[in-house]
Amino acid sequence: MSDTGLSQIWPAAARRADDGVLSLHGLTAAQLCGSFGSPLYVMDLDEVVTRARTFRDAAARAFSTSTTSVSFAGKAFLSKEIVRLLVGEGLHVDTCTLGEMRIALAGGAVGRSLVLHGNNKSDEEIELAVANDFGKIVVDSADEPERIAAIARRLGKRARVMVRVTTGIHAGGHEYISTAHEDQKFGIPLLPAGAAANDATAASLSMDTVASGPALAVLKDILARSEDLELVGIHSHIGSQIHSADAFIEAAQRVLRLREAFWATDGFVLPEVDLGGGYSVAYLDDDESMDIQTTLDAIADAMRTESQKSGLPMPVVSFEPGRWIVAPAGISVYTVGTVKPVHLSDGSTRTYVSVDGGMSDNIRPALYGADYTAVLANRSGAAETMHARIVGLHCESGDILVHDVELPADVRRGDIVAIPVTGAYGRTMASNYNQALRPAVIAVSSSDNEGSEHMSDAPRLLSEHGEAHVMLRRDTIADLLSLDLG
Numbered sequence: 162m163s164d165t166g167l168s169q170i171w172p173a174a175a176r177r178a179d180d181g182v183l184s185l186h187g188l189t190a191a192q193l194c195g196s197f198g199s200p201l202y203v204m205d206l207d208e209v210v211t212r213a214r215t216f217r218d219a220a221a222r223a224f225s226t227s228t229t230s231v232s233f234a235g236k237a238f239l240s241k242e243i244v245r246l247l248v249g250e251g252l253h254v255d256t257c258t259l260g261e262m263r264i265a266l267a268g269g270a271v272g273r274s275l276v277l278h279g280n281n282k283s284d285e286e287i288e289l290a291v292a293n294d295f296g297k298i299v300v301d302s303a304d305e306p307e308r309i310a311a312i313a314r315r316l317g318k319r320a321r322v323m324v325r326v327t328t329g330i331h332a333g334g335h336e337y338i339s340t341a342h343e344d345q346k347f348g349i350p351l352l353p354a355g356a357a358a359n360d361a362t363a364a365s366l367s368m369d370t371v372a373s374g375p376a377l378a379v380l381k382d383i384l385a386r387s388e389d390l391e392l393v394g395i396h397s398h399i400g401s402q403i404h405s406a407d408a409f410i411e412a413a414q415r416v417l418r419l420r421e422a423f424w425a426t427d428g429f430v431l432p433e434v435d436l437g438g439g440y441s442v443a444y445l446d447d448d449e450s451m452d453i454q455t456t457l458d459a460i461a462d463a464m465r466t467e468s469q470k471s472g473l474p475m476p477v478v479s480f481e482p483g484r485w486i487v488a489p490a491g492i493s494v495y496t497v498g499t500v501k502p503v504h505l506s507d508g509s510t511r512t513y514v515s516v517d518g519g520m521s522d523n524i525r526p527a528l529y530g531a532d533y534t535a536v537l538a539n540r541s542g543a544a545e546t547m548h549a550r551i552v553g554l555h556c557e558s559g560d561i562l563v564h565d566v567e568l569p570a571d572v573r574r575g576d577i578v579a580i581p582v583t584g585a586y587g588r589t590m591a592s593n594y595n596q597a598l599r600p601a602v603i604a605v606s607s608s609d610n611e612g613s614e615h616m617s618d619a620p621r622l623l624s625e626h627g628e629a630h631v632m633l634r635r636d637t638i639a640d641l642l643s644l645d646l647g
């Protein structure tokens with residue numbers, strides 16, 4: 162614990178005073194619930210901006226002699242205000258559905274700063290991307306170049322495309338967020354069927370093997386359609402919540418082998434290599450947090466060495482961090498309802514603390530077994546603690562928000578608990594299960610936030626040090642009823 166009363170996983174502006182009251186920029190959790198209702202997602206915009214700048218500047222420093230570009234992965238968290246804020250910091254935005262594209266455009270991003278992903282893009286999505294001159298449309302399967310070219314031709318445009326390559330790297334915090342091994346739906350394989358991508362190292366991949374793989378065939382196809390398609394580069398996203406640089410390095414080396422092979426076969430130097438996202442964050446007090454500068458420095462070193470070996474100039478290197486930028490900037494705040502001690506067969510007791518949200522606003526524990534921690538946020542509580550599990554109000558026993566946490570033994574109905582590091586894949590994965598109303602997202606920031614000119618003019622709750630306003634409003638019963646046409 163530092164003198165903020167909290168560990169390093171909380172936003173820098175969070176404080177837990179001696180009386181246990183949690184605040185962000187001087188606004189207490191109880192004040193936020195009092196003004197905006199409960200439960201809430203709270204997003205610290207200063208923290209978002211600081212982290213975006215840190216990533217952007219770390220990439221520029223690591224690759225000091227070549228150009229870098231950073232796209233924020235909107236799937237982690239998206240709103241018009243976040244788009245305005247991040248575009249204002251020089252970031253691009255990665256989208257993968259019509260909804261994400263529309264929000265990014267409505268947030269003021271110009272098409273050239275947008276990326277379109279997707280393993281099953283609709284014609285409507287491709288048309289919107291082509292019509293708005295998206296910076297990159299990332300080709301995910303062999304039939305896409307023809308589809309994109311036909312749409313570009315019809316619209317009188319030339320579409321900028323990249324090819325997403327599955328390198329065979331198996332990385333990521335959970336099977337469902339590991340995206341570059343062979344048995345999953347994304348991308349185009351680097352190697353021909355039968356070549357053991359998972360066992361090979363970049364160095365052991367022969368040029369002939371790479372040249373005969375599906376990825377290179379798709380690159381050739383795009384080149385043959387260059388009247389309608391501009392080939393921008395190659396892309397590799399290997400997964401999410403990855404803790405070390407090693408897997409990124411191996412993937413980068415493999416895509417550089419492909420770049421070299423394409424130069425050898427077709428005399429074309431691919432201008433850009435996009436390494437996707439996946440950079441990990443600490444969720445628990447004792448988790449190690451990734452030093453992004455060290456990680457990007459290691460990737461840059463390896464890419465420079467590989468490029469020198471190939472005799473090709475360094476490409477533009479781009480990144481798509483989502484979680485790393487927004488996860489630690491977000492906190493979820495809930496009000497406690499039923500508190501129920503349960504006696505376990507080993508003789509111990511676990512107290513189930515039910516709150517007014519649950520798996521509908523944070524599915525990650527149920528989906529990935531993700532672990533979180535929590536604090537009592539409105540008072541310090543008894544010195545004696547209890548083994549608690551924070552659960553939601555849904556009709557599933559797997560409706561768990563925090564599997565194991567020590568809470569004061571006198572936690573009771575009406576208390577407020579806060580869960581840190583919920584800024585990514587919380588609100589964007591939220592559902593209306595049990596016809597739940599998805600919580601509001603409240604933006605908080607310091608009064609002197611430099612990015613404030615990018616913020617909305619919604620009504621503000623003020624403290625001496627900061628302000629809060631609704632960034633995304635809570636669902637209402639009227640919203641639910643309006644979808645139901647009877």
Ligand SMILES: Cc1ncc(COP(=O)(O)O)c(C=O)c1O
Nearest residue numbers: 234398401438439481482483484
């Ligand atoms: C293509 C792509 N890029 C970037 C990301 C962002 O990953 P993360 O939030 O782990 O940085 C994802 C996440 O699934 C992705 O699929």
